Amino acid sequence: MKFFTNHALDIKSFNYWTLAIHTNQSYLGRVICYLNTYKENISDLKQEEYLELLEIIKAYQNAITKLWNPDWWNYAQLGNTTPHLHFHFIPRYKDIRFFEGEKFIDELWGKNYAPAPERPEDKNLNEKIRLAILRALE
Numbered sequence: 001m002k003f004f005t006n007h008a009l010d011i012k013s014f015n016y017w018t019l020a021i022h023t024n025q026s027y028l029g030r031v032i033c034y035l036n037t038y039k040e041n042i043s044d045l046k047q048e049e050y051l052e053l054l055e056i057i058k059a060y061q062n063a064i065t066k067l068w069n070p071d072w073w074n075y076a077q078l079g080n081t082t083p084h085l086h087f088h089f090i091p092r093y094k095d096i097r098f099f100e101g102e103k104f105i106d107e108l109w110g111k112n113y114a115p116a117p118e119r120p121e122d123k124n125l126n127e128k129i130r131l132a133i134l135r136a137l138e
Helices: 048-068 124-138
Strands: 011-012 017-021 031-035 074-077 086-090 096-101 102-104
Touching: 011 086, 011 124, 017 048, 031 124, 048 086, 048 096, 048 124, 096 124
Parallel strands: none
Antiparallel strands: 011 017, 017 031, 031 086, 074 086, 096 102
16 A cells, blocks of 8 residues: 655655655644655664654754744654554644744644644645745755
8 A cells, every 4th residue: 555645745855754744734834754665663663764763853843943933842653544654743832823924823732732623725835834844954
């Protein structure tokens, strides 16, 4: 089974992982980080895959902090509906953030991020968020 085939959502590919924009931006800057090869269990990661993941998390946090200065970070790896090993990186915001004239409110601040509030997908806005993250990573 193939997962993560919409490469238009990809922000940046690394040796072992790819960072991609999440289509639901109810949490501004939310991304998915998926393994470039198919594995289902975190315990199957090779050391170099795990170490690169840690470097990506650091780079992602630095980029998102430059852009929107989150107040907290959530990370999730579940695999219940998509077994291909991937992580959700979810910046959390105590106060309203604005980007490209749009308002982003973390409706679940201080609570579990899931289920995420639905925000209608805006492909144009998501592309601007994707490009902003890409530039901030460089």
